Amino acid sequence: MASKDGSGNAIWETVKTIFWALIIAGLFRTILxxxxWIPSGSMKDTLLIGDFLFVNKMAYGYSYASCPTIRIASLGLEVDAKDICGFLDGDNTRLLGSEPERGDVVVFRHPVTGQDYIKRLIGLPGDKIQVRDSVLYINDEAVGLEDAGNFSEVYERQGPEGRYPRxxxxxxxxGAECLKSRQTETLPGGTSHDILNIGxxxxxxxxxxxxxxxxxxxxxxxxxxxxxxxxxSQMAGGVGMVPFENIIGRADRIMFSSAGRSMLFFWTWRGDRFFKAIE
Structure with a gap:
């Protein structure tokens, strides 16, 4: 029975609003x-620590990896994508699937640990991949390389994990200048992007x-x-080959970027990276 002042109805309406908001947010994250959030420097200078982006799940269709993984350490909550959509796992197929393209920047689940990774797709099924003396070869052909000067950053702790750059x-x-050699690499098909080398x-x-x-x-x-x-290899702590079903989606655009330990430190925001296309 509702109270005379209507407070009971107001509480119920609030609960319903929160419920539907969570449902809509869940569908948005699962389907679209x-x-x-970029936690490490493995994709510099394309992506920097502190870049925030949305992964396009529609790009390659849907698999079990499209379901969200929810981890909240402070609450001891860990719900893996396989806990929700594990019934879809195992046949390496996708619903409404389309093949990724060489050069795409892709977010995927590690085949063993289930952690989310972001890398560039270099090799397609059937390709032969090798690195010789720091040069990438695809099907025995060296990729195109042009010198692009040095990549410079400040030697200081970066991001929430506080790691120093190499x-x-x-x-x-x-506080000193930290340099890496930079080259522009062109893959078969014409996709070009910067790569960094330390030694x-x-x-x-x-x-x-x-x-x-x-x-x-x-x-x-x-x-x-x-x-x-x-x-x-996965046995050596690496990624190994990534199954099609483990791909979550394509990274298309940086929405926001912060160079500080927290996105709330507005004085560390990188204004030149807001809504920047990922190439």
């Missing part, structure tokens, strides 16, 4: 877009030949010497 001119002191890394810059299996993709970070990606 998923927010993603520098080619290191070691340098706090020769034997396991990353000279690799075996990787043959991409059917239904899988080969991913690499643009910050080539600071990226855990498909060059490293």
């Amino acid at each position: 877009f998923q927010p993603f 520098c080619e001119n290191g070691p340098v002191g706090e 020769f890394q034997p396991r990353a810059d000279d690799t075996d030949v990787f043959t991409v299996p059917e239904g899988h993709y080969f991913m690499m970070g643009d910050n080539r010497d600071n990226s855990t990606d498909s060059r490293f």
